[in-house]
Amino acid sequence: MPGVLITYVHWVEALNHRVGRIIMWTLFALMGVLLWGAIARGFFHPQIWTDEMAQFILMGYFMLGGAYALQMGSAVRMDLLYTRWSDRTRAAVDAVTIFTLLIYLGVLLWGGIESTQFALEYNERRRGLWRPYMAPIKIIMCIGIVLMLLQCTAFLIRDVARLRGIEIKERAT
Template sequence: MPRFLIAYVRFVERVNYLFGRLAMFLLFALMGVLLWGAIARAGWHPQVWTDEMAQFIVMGYFMIGGAYAMQMGSAVRMDLLYSRWSDTTKAAVDAITIFALIFYLVVLLWGGIDSTAYALEYGERRRGLWRPYMAPIKIVMCVGITLMILQCTAFLIRDIAKLRGREI
């Protein structure tokens, strides 16, 4: 494999590893927000922002951590036949099926960018009492989808290298 492809794979996996490890700390933020909401409900009046903020944090956790989970092999896979195949057969099937995932993610990113542009242009807010701006969470969504696309291309390069007899 060309050196720039090897460097690309290593760079993408380093970036996704870093983002994934940082996303893990969002669980502490989530616990803090939910704890504050529970204390506020019990002690005085409920805080209107805690439920929506918890939803935003969970969405950010899943979107940013998705590429990391994929990189670590934590993604769910139908293992009925896959576990019985040889490494080269697995690499060949993965190299073919990854295109469906990349297509899906590109369409998702396209819609996400369009939705983010709308949110930024018109100052879109979520309905409800708190009415937070939607642009920040949509930007996080687009970043997460981009990281997934990068990880998928890195997997594709790894699978092609494996099929050629050269592990990365």
């Protein structure tokens, strides 16, 4: 397996690990926004921005943390047969499913980029009282999809290496 591919796998996994560890802290921002919304609703004038801001934070949390969740094996896997297969059979099946996931994420990124371009060009805002701009959250969505694409290509490289009898060792992050 070429050294550049092994370096790529290690680089992508280190990047997604760092991003995922940082994004975990956004749950505190989400809790703060929701707490402020509850306090303001009970004691002050209700804030119109807290519900939508909480939705945006949660969406960023899921999109930017998705690649890290994949890397950590948090994805749901139907292992009715999977656990009985050899490592090479698992790698072959994983390579096929990762390839289809790459196609799906590519189409999703294409639509996300077009939607982001529209939001930037026309200063798109969300309907409602607060009317926040949509471009920042759409940019975060595209970054999250790119991170997922990078992680999936790293998985594909690992699976192809495993099919060739080469094991790419995990690096300490």
